[in-house]
Structures are given as C-alpha cells and as structure tokens.
Amino acid sequence: MGQGRILRRAAFALPLLGLPARAQSPVTVFAAASLADALRLLGAEWAARGHPAPRVSLAASSTLARQIEQGAGADLFLSADEAWMDHLQQRNLILAETRRSPIGNALALVTPVDQARQVALARGTDLLALLGPRGRLAVGDPAHVPAGRYARAALEWMGQWAALAPRLARAENVRAALLLVERGEAPFGIVYATDAAASARVAVAGLFPPGSHPPVTYPFALTRRAAGNATARAFLDFLAGADAAPIWRRLGFSLTE
Numbered sequence: 215m216g217q218g219r220i221l222r223r224a225a226f227a228l229p230l231l232g233l234p235a236r237a238q239s240p241v242t243v244f245a246a247a248s249l250a251d252a253l254r255l256l257g258a259e260w261a262a263r264g265h266p267a268p269r270v271s272l273a274a275s276s277t278l279a280r281q282i283e284q285g286a287g288a289d290l291f292l293s294a295d296e297a298w299m300d301h302l303q304q305r306n307l308i309l310a311e312t313r314r315s316p317i318g319n320a321l322a323l324v325t326p327v328d329q330a331r332q333v334a335l336a337r338g339t340d341l342l343a344l345l346g347p348r349g350r351l352a353v354g355d356p357a358h359v360p361a362g363r364y365a366r367a368a369l370e371w372m373g374q375w376a377a378l379a380p381r382l383a384r385a386e387n388v389r390a391a392l393l394l395v396e397r398g399e400a401p402f403g404i405v406y407a408t409d410a411a412a413s414a415r416v417a418v419a420g421l422f423p424p425g426s427h428p429p430v431t432y433p434f435a436l437t438r439r440a441a442g443n444a445t446a447r448a449f450l451d452f453l454a455g456a457d458a459a460p461i462w463r464r465l466g467f468s469l470t471e
Contacts, residue, residue: 312434344401
C-alpha cells in the first residue's frame with residue numbers, strides 16, 4: 215500500500231478519535247444477500263469498538279442498486295458483482311475513488327443434505343439428467359441476480375444452458391435459491407460456496423471450476439450521499455482491512471486485495 219493511500223485513510227479516521235458512539239450516526243449499508251452472516255459478525259465487531267451498529271439492508275445486488283438509483287438513503291453499497299457497481303458508477307451515484315473489491319467467492323452446486331452426492335462438474339456434465347423428469351435447478355434469477363449470472367455463465371461453459379433454462383427455479387436472490395434446496399423443493403441449486411457452508415441443510419455436490427464463470431468478486435464503495443461522512447469511510451476501511459480479514463476467511467470468502 216502506497217504512503218499516499220495510508221495517509222488518506224489516516225486522515226479519514228482522525229475525526230472519529232475520541233468521538234463517543236452517541237455522537238456518531240449509524241452507517242446505512244446496502245449489501246448483497248450472500249453477505250448476511252458476515253455483516254452480522256462484522257457489525258457486532260464494529261459496535262464492540264465503540265461505534266453505533268450499522269443499519270444493514272440485504273437483498274439482491276440488482277434490487278439494491280436500483281433502490282440507490284431511485285434515491286434510497288444508503289451510505290455504503292456492497293455488491294456481489296462488478297456489473298451492478300459499474301451501473302451506479304456510470305450514473306455518478308458512488309464515490310469512485312472509494313471503490314475496492316476486497317473479497318471473492320466460489321460457485322457451488324448443492325443438494326438437500328439427505329440427498330448428498332458428488333457430481334463432477336466439467337464440460338458435458340449432464341445436469342438435466344440428474345434433475346430427473348420433473349426436478350428444477352434453483353438459482354438466483356439470471357436476468358438480474360449476480361449469483362444467477364455466474365450460474366448462467368457456468369452452465370453455458372458446460373453446454374447445458376439451453377437445456378436447463380426452462381427448468382430453472384428462479385429466485386429473487388441467492389439466499390432464496392438456497393432456501394428452495396433446503397426445503398427439498400429443488401433437488402439441486404447453484405449458490406455461493408459461503409452460502410452452502412452457512413447451511414446445515416444442504417451438502418456441496420461440487421464446486422464449479424474457476425474458469426467456468428467470471429471471477430466472483432465483491433466491490434464495496436461509498437455512495438455519493440456519504441461524501442464527507444467520516445464514519446462511513448472508517449467502516450468501509452474496516453470492512454476492507456486487516457481487522458475484518460479473519461472473519462471473511464472464517465466464513466469461506468477469499469481475500470483479493
């Protein structure tokens with residue numbers, strides 16, 4: 215990290231030194247649904263350091279980006295893909311100089327835990343046959359949900375997209391797709407590896423090879439409304455910094471910075 219970047223971060227942190235929590239305003243965070251467990255732990259750690267607990271709104275990145283575009287009061291946006299952060303940056307709705315992508319994830323094929331099996335995920339793997347005559351594949355809606363977009367790319371790589379598109383159970387976000395598998399309403403689903411690890415009711419049938427889809431990265435950035443908000447900047451630095459790294463790793467995220 216260059217000296218200039220260190221000095222900029224230190225300058226943003228200075229106004230918080232000695233400032234009691236009651237004098238700070240809680241940071242409003244709009245975050246991808248797959249970050250739910252991490253933000254619960256990281257928010258508690260942030261509060262334990264004397265700050266107000268962040269207010270967190272969880273949904274598909276697409277839903278949150280559109281809400282920000284419509285004027286929703288978010289200070290910080292944590293997206294599950296670069297495309298929806300690009301969407302806001304192109305509209306000058308984030309502070310581009312604060313954008314960073316500190317964590318990554320993997321894509322997993324999951325089954326209900328009582329139907330656990332191993333599937334070799336390679337070009338030509340016949341997932342349609344594994345679904346059976348009536349089974350559906352649970353995914354975040356590929357039309358707009360990042361996990362669904364990654365899933366589509368992986369299925370195209372496998373040569374399965376055309377056959378499986380009519381058999382998708384399209385969910386509003388990745389956690390909703392996971393729930394369909396947990397309930398046994400879908401025999402298979404495609405979710406992030408961290409979502410699978412967080413559930414005792416699903417088993418990982420296989421991980422998609424990294425080259426089968428674009429890298430799963432999570433860009434973080436302050437919104438335009440948070441310009442001058444020292445608390446929001448400090449929380450972003452905390453989430454992307456060394457203090458949060460052990461929690462990200464424990465939950466199965468990779469560190470990309």
